[in-house]
Amino acid sequence: xxxxxxxxxxxxxxxxxxxxxxxxxxxxxxxxxxxxxxxxxxxxxxxxxxxxxxxxxxxxxxxxxxxxxxxxxxxxxxxxxxxxxxxxxxxxxxxxxxxxxxxxxxxxxxxxxxxxxxxxxxxxxxxxxxxxxxxxxxxxxxxxxxxxxxxxxxxxxxxxxxxxxxxxxxxxxxxxxxxxxxxxxxxxxxxxxxxxxxxxxxxxxxxxxxxxxxxxxxxxxxxxxxxxxxxxxxxxxxxxxxxxxxxxxxxxxxxxxxxxxxxxxxxxxxxxxxxxxxxxxxxxxxxxxxxxxxxxxxxxxxxxxxxxxxxxxxxxxxxxxxxxxxxxxxxxxxxxxxxxxxxxxxxxxxxxxxxxxxxxxxxxxxxxxxxxxxxxxxxxxxxxxxxxxxxxxxxxxxxxxxxxxxxxxxxxxxxxxxxxxxxxxxxxxxxxxxxxxxxxxxxxxxxxxxxxxxxxxxxxxxxxxxxxxxxxxxxxxxxxxxxxxxxxxxxxxxxxxxxxxxxxxxxxxxxxxxxxxxxxxxxxxx
Amino acid sequence: xxxxxxxxxxxxxxxxxxxxxxxxxxxxxxxxxxxxxxxxxxxxxxxxxxxxxxxxxxxxxxxxxxxxxxxxxxxxxxxxxxxxxxxxxxxxxxxxxxxxxxxxxxxxxxxxxxxxxxxxxxxxxxxxxxxxxxxxxxxxxxxxxxxxxxxxxxxxxxxxxxxxxxxxxxxxxxxxxxxxxxxxxxxxxxxxxxxxxxxxxxxxxxxxxxxxxxxxxxxxxxxxxxxxxxxxxxxxxxxxxxxxxxxxxxxxxxxxxxxxxxxxxxxxxxxxxxxxxxxxxxxxxxxxxxxxxxxxxxxxxxxxxxxxxxxxxxxxxxxxxxxxxxxxxxxxxxxxxxxxxxxxxxxxxx
Numbered sequence: 067x068x069x070x071x072x073x074x075x076x077x078x079x080x081x082x083x084x085x086x087x088x089x090x091x092x093x094x095x096x097x098x099x100x101x102x103x104x105x106x107x108x109x110x111x112x113x114x115x116x117x118x119x120x121x122x123x124x125x126x127x128x129x130x131x132x133x134x135x136x137x138x139x140x141x142x143x144x145x146x147x148x149x150x151x152x153x154x155x156x157x158x159x160x161x162x163x164x165x166x167x168x169x170x171x172x173x174x175x176x177x178x179x180x181x182x183x184x185x186x187x188x189x190x191x192x193x194x195x196x197x198x199x200x201x202x203x204x205x206x207x208x209x210x211x212x213x214x215x216x217x218x219x220x221x222x223x224x225x226x227x228x229x230x231x232x233x234x235x236x237x238x239x240x241x242x243x244x245x246x247x248x249x250x251x252x253x254x255x256x257x258x259x260x261x262x263x264x265x266x267x268x269x270x271x272x273x274x275x276x277x278x279x280x281x282x283x284x285x286x287x288x289x290x291x292x293x294x295x296x297x298x299x300x301x302x303x304x305x306x307x308x309x310x311x312x313x314x315x316x317x318x319x320x321x322x323x324x325x326x327x328x329x330x331x332x333x334x335x336x337x338x339x340x341x342x343x344x345x346x347x348x349x350x351x352x353x354x355x356x357x358x359x360x361x362x363x364x365x366x367x368x369x370x371x372x373x374x375x376x377x378x379x380x381x382x383x384x385x386x387x388x389x390x391x392x393x394x395x396x397x398x399x400x401x402x403x404x405x406x407x408x409x410x411x412x413x414x415x416x417x418x419x420x421x422x423x424x425x426x427x428x429x430x431x432x433x434x435x436x437x438x439x440x441x442x443x444x445x446x447x448x449x450x451x452x453x454x455x456x457x458x459x460x461x462x463x464x465x466x467x468x469x470x471x472x473x474x475x476x477x478x479x480x481x482x483x484x485x486x487x488x489x490x491x492x493x494x495x496x497x498x499x500x501x502x503x504x505x506x507x508x509x510x511x512x513x514x515x516x517x518x519x520x521x522x523x524x525x526x527x528x529x530x531x532x533x534x535x536x537x538x539x540x541x542x543x544x545x546x547x548x549x550x551x552x553x554x555x556x557x558x559x560x561x562x563x564x565x566x567x568x569x570x571x572x573x574x575x576x577x578x579x580x581x582x583x584x585x586x587x588x589x590x591x592x
Numbered sequence: 593x594x595x596x597x598x599x600x601x602x603x604x605x606x607x608x609x610x611x612x613x614x615x616x617x618x619x620x621x622x623x624x625x626x627x628x629x630x631x632x633x634x635x636x637x638x639x640x641x642x643x644x645x646x647x648x649x650x651x652x653x654x655x656x657x658x659x660x661x662x663x664x665x666x667x668x669x670x671x672x673x674x675x676x677x678x679x680x681x682x683x684x685x686x687x688x689x690x691x692x693x694x695x696x697x698x699x700x701x702x703x704x705x706x707x708x709x710x711x712x713x714x715x716x717x718x719x720x721x722x723x724x725x726x727x728x729x730x731x732x733x734x735x736x737x738x739x740x741x742x743x744x745x746x747x748x749x750x751x752x753x754x755x756x757x758x759x760x761x762x763x764x765x766x767x768x769x770x771x772x773x774x775x776x777x778x779x780x781x782x783x784x785x786x787x788x789x790x791x792x793x794x795x796x797x798x799x800x801x802x803x804x805x806x807x808x809x810x811x812x813x814x815x816x817x818x819x820x821x822x823x824x825x826x827x828x829x830x831x832x833x834x835x836x837x838x839x840x841x842x843x844x845x846x847x848x849x850x851x852x853x854x855x856x857x858x859x860x861x862x863x864x865x866x867x868x869x870x871x872x873x874x875x876x877x878x879x880x881x882x883x884x885x886x887x888x889x890x891x892x893x894x895x896x897x898x899x900x901x902x903x904x905x906x907x908x909x910x911x912x913x914x915x916x917x918x919x920x921x922x923x924x925x926x927x928x929x930x931x932x933x934x935x936x937x938x939x940x941x942x
Contacts, residue, residue: 218679224643225676227663230693230741235664239689243680 070425070502077422077431083415087470088438091449092304098297098452105294109302115282119302122278125192126260129199133256136200137207138249140350142241143343144208145215146223148332155347156208162354163205164581165574166531167265168548172570173357174198174270175555176364181563183360190273198266201353203256210255214248215241220332233339251317258310262303262442265533265548269555279303280444280534287448288538297452300445311440358574365571367564378568381561382554391553392545394569401546401573405529408468412525413518415469416476421506423477424484435481439474446470447538458539464546467535472525479524483517484510523583530577547573594618595745595777600639600649602632609635610646611801617745622771622778624792624809626785628824632801633781634673637747640779642666653744664693669743673750675734677722683709683733684718690741708736711770728759735767739776746771746778752787764790785825789813797821818941819847827851828909830939839904841879841931845938852910854935858928859918879931883908888921897921901929 099106109115144156162170174197178188188194219241226236264280277285279299286296335343368375383394392400419435422428438446446467450457457463487510495505533548540549547569554566595617602610609632617623627633638644640651642663651659658666669690677686684705691701709715712732722730731751738746751767752760768791771778780791788795789809796806805817816822819830829850836842842850860882886907887898895917899908908929914920921927 221672221674221676222678224663225670225672225678226689227643228641228666228668228670228747229690229737230664230667231689232662232664235693239692240678240680244678246680 072502072506073422073426073428076418077426077428080415080419080422081431084419084434084438084473087466088441088446091446091453092441094453095297095300095445095449098294099301102294102297105292106298109295109298115299115302118277118279118282118299119306121276122261122280123306125195125199125276125278126257126263128192129196129203129260129263130253130257132196133200133203133207134249134253136346136350136353137204137252138211138245139342139346140204141208141211141215142237142245143335143339143346144212145219146241146332147335147339147343149334149343155351156212159208159350159354160205161358161578161581162201163203163209164527164577165202165358166533166548166577167202167263168269168531168533168551169361169570169574169577170198170202170357171266171269172551172555172566173361174201174266176360176567177357181364181560183363190271190276192271192276194270195263195267195276197353198270199256199260199263201357202266203259204350204354206255206259207249207252210252211245211248215245219244247317251314254310254314254317258307258314258440261307261310262444264442264444265552269552280442283444283448284534284538287444287451293452296448300448303442304445307440307442311437361567361574362571364564365567367567376568378561378564379572382550382565382568392542392550394550394572396543397545397547397550397569398572400544401530401548401576404465404468404544404546405526407462407465408472408529409522409525411465411469412472412476413522416473416480416521416525417518419473419477420480420484424481424487432481435474435477437474438470443467443471443532443534443536444538447535450535450539459541461544463539464536464544465529467539468529468532469525471532471535472528475524475528476521479521480514480517483514487513519583523580527577527580530573530580547576594654595640596650596652597636597640598650598652600636600651601647602635602639602644603647608632608801610639612649613798613801613803615796615803615806617777617779620775620777622780622791622793624788624795625779625781625798626788626792626795627783627798629783631798633783633798634749636798637670637749637779637781640745641668641670641747667741667744669738669741669746671731671734671738671746671748671751673753675730675754677730677733677737679722681722682718683714683720683722683725686722686733687736687740689737694741704740705736708740711739712736713766727755728763731755731763735770739774743776746776748778748780750782751780753782753784760787767791797824799824814851815937816849817939819849819939820941822849822937822939831906835906836904839906841933842904842936843938847939847942849937849939850906850908850931851935851937852908854932855908855910856930857910857912857917858930860926860928878933881929881931883927883929885921885923885925885927888923895921899927899929 140159144152174194175189176182177184178186178194180187180189222240222244223236226240231239261278262280263278264284267276267278267281268284279302283296283299283303286292286299363373365378366374366376368377379394419431423432423435450463450467454463457466491509491513492505495509500508530546531548532546533552536546536549537552540546545553551566551569551573554562554569597613597615600610600613601608611632613636615623625633625636635644639646642651642658642661646659649659650657653666678689681689684702687705687708688701691704696704705718706715709718712735714729714732714736717725717729722733725733731754734751752763755763764787771780771791772793780788782788782791792809794807795809795812797804797812799820805812805821812821813825816825816827822830827849829852831842831848831850833844833846833848836848842848858880881901881903883899883901885897886900889896891911894911894913896909896911899910901908918927
């Protein structure tokens with residue numbers, strides 16, 4: 067069908083928004099990093115920064131390897147067998163991925179911090195960083211690889227078994243080679259997230275020797291005000307991240323391999339497979355659920371060991387005498403307000419974008435949609451600082467940044483739904499007298515309900531949990547829950563620790579509730 | 593030396609997918625397992641392959657009980673309905689999959705792959721990706737892959753159902769030739785009668801988890817034991833005891849089948865001497881009666897007639913080519929029928 071003027075209009079609007087609020091800040095950073103020759107020379111000749119780049123890459127690689135090692139057996143087994151509680155477990159394993167980094171960090175602090183439940187202080191160790199990264203990214207491997215294999219592998223494994231290849235040989239000769247593109251795609255994504263790790267590091271390993279580039283950029287910008295050097299580091303990070311993203315999109319396009327129809331029902335595991343599945347599930351459950359449980363325990367611990375108690379929450383709610391210290395009420399209000407605003411913006415832009423790509427001649431935009439995903443929050447926040455100084459003191463600064471961070475998720479949720487719409491409906495509506503706007507309003511939007519809800523809950527959860535950009539852009543009166551939690555961690559005393567735990571529990575519950583909606587509805591294109 | 597199934601049972605919840613099936617498959621024999629969709633024939637095939645474990649019963653091969661043997665140790669080749677070709681392997685690698693499991697040398701594998709691709713007419717496509725093949729080619733690869741390791745039994749699960757009509761006809765002929773020339777016993781599952789009777793020297797009919805009749809294709813086609821099977825095979829003239837009570841030549845049974853394909857239609861009126869009689873003639877077992885054309889329709893080259901036989905008090909559906917009719921039939925016109933005794937069949941079950 068001919069692209070309608072509506073799709074052209076929406077395409078122009080989406081492009082304009084992305085140009086101003088995404089490309090422009092990036093451009094300003096690039097200009098800044100090249101303009102300041104002194105900073106460039108300083109960074110390039112300073113072994114410390116090379117060390118940081120090395121460490122950032124190394125820890126990301128290690129984290130990726132570990133995550134794959136833990137996640138792959140789970141993915142293979144989940145895709146292959148049916149067992150009691152599988153749906154529940156799948157949902158549980160997804161929790162960390164959708165949890166704000168601050169919640170993940172605080173959870174591990176509740177286990178391994180100075181006041182942690184285990185009495186074993188692992189802060190400022192690489193081990194704790196790796197653990198947190200595995201916790202955070204496990205779901206990516208299981209989801210991406212598992213859902214890719216789930217459709218086809220069981221059927222192909224049956225065929226393999228009639229040709230003499232049993233469970234192990236089938237895994238080796240069919241499942242693994244089949245899963246390779248999905249595995250690489252998942253690993254690339256995990257690497258990206260770990261490479262730009264920020265909140266986890268800031269909370270669990272603030273020691274300079276464990277700082278990632280992302281943390282270093284934040285320190286240079288927020289504390290040292292070395293904007294020139296920060297811009298150079300952003301450039302270095304963008305180069306790595308851009309290259310890896312390119313690899314990821316390549317991998318992703320190969321996932322559309324034609325696979326045969328799914329098996330009618332998955333078999334139940336038996337013998338060795340059963341033992342491996344049990345062990346893997348137990349380890350994963352321990353890794354994933356224990357930090358969250360520890361967080362809940364510490365959040366509800368009252369003075370003198372009373373349990374459960376709301377004392378921590380009460381303390382967090384008290385207006386503080388310290389200037390620039392957001393109370394629970396203020397932080398919650400800011401978080402909800404910003405999340406609502408950024409969800410609206412992200413939905414509007416994401417819909418315009420997806421509609422233009424799916425309906426019009428805007429294929430080139432399609433490639434662009436993952437770009438913001440590859441741009442770290444600190445980069446974005448830093449870009450806003452440089453490009454729009456006025457936005458920093460403005461209540462719209464944070465929602466705009468959040469909307470942009472949520473944009474890839476929104477676009478990728480809406481795209482498959484829009485592509486799935488029958489173009490015949492549009493033609494039918496046109497012959498019945500409905501123009502493009504009326505068709506959009508009466509035919510297409512009503513069919514997109516579930517996808518829009520998915521996209522909205524994604525955007526809302528992203529904004530609720532966003533930490534890096536908010537930390538850079540937030541003035542005290544605009545502090546959100548994650549910022550308020552981080553502020554309290556920096557204060558001495560058990561009361562502040564408890565308050566941070568209580569706020570983190572609150573954040574976890576709100577995010578969890580939003581994501582529950584998501585779990586029930588459609589799927590996104592990742 | 594045979595594949596034997598003894599009282600196999602498989603239930604899914606309350607559904608009895610396979611409900612006590614016993615079958616015997618001899619050396620070099622091709623059995624077609626025919627039944628409507630949902631009758632349990634695919635499940636039965638999966639039980640033979642070992643892809644499902646039976647709730648009760650026994651599978652034995654050449655006297656050895658293999659019920660507990662996993663599929664990878666049975667050496668049964670299987671052609672799946674959707675082929676289940678490995679998308680990460682090319683044509684040659686797909687065909688060689690089972691040979692690798694058997695530990696064949698690379699040279700032997702190459703030779704065998706070439707041999708099979710020649711057999712199924714895909715020579716030269718070794719390096720092709722399976723996604724680049726047409727449906728018919730994929731089907732041939734699936735067959736070659738199943739045959740490559742020289743299976744004890746070849747199982748085919750509706751192998752032609754994903755192809756279009758023309759291709760299906762062509763491949764059906766090819767498969768028939770191939771299966772009768774190869775020294776392999778095969779079980780061919782289908783819901784399509786023409787496939788079943790073209791390919792199976794023996795045919796077993798399955799209904800609701802049970803084998804209702806098994807025998808040579810002639811036995812099954814010409815002497816269906818039940819009314820259900822007769823209708824399933826396309827017979828349309830079935831009568832109850834009361835309906836045939838007035839027909840002097842009909843057998844006395846609860847359900848009676850009149851095979852319209854054996855009836856000859858003659859012109860009414862003075863017949864030349866020596867031609868088939870229009871009245872009862874007990875000498876050659878033929879009976880004659882008059883019929884009125886109630887409805888006449890053309891379906892392509894064939895005529896479909898709904899006839900009323902007033903003397904016998906029954907209705908008859910007949911179809912055939914125009915040349916089998918004395919003149920173009922008009923509704924309300926009269927015909928004479930010659931009905932041989934063997935056209936009447938007493939059925940054991942309704």
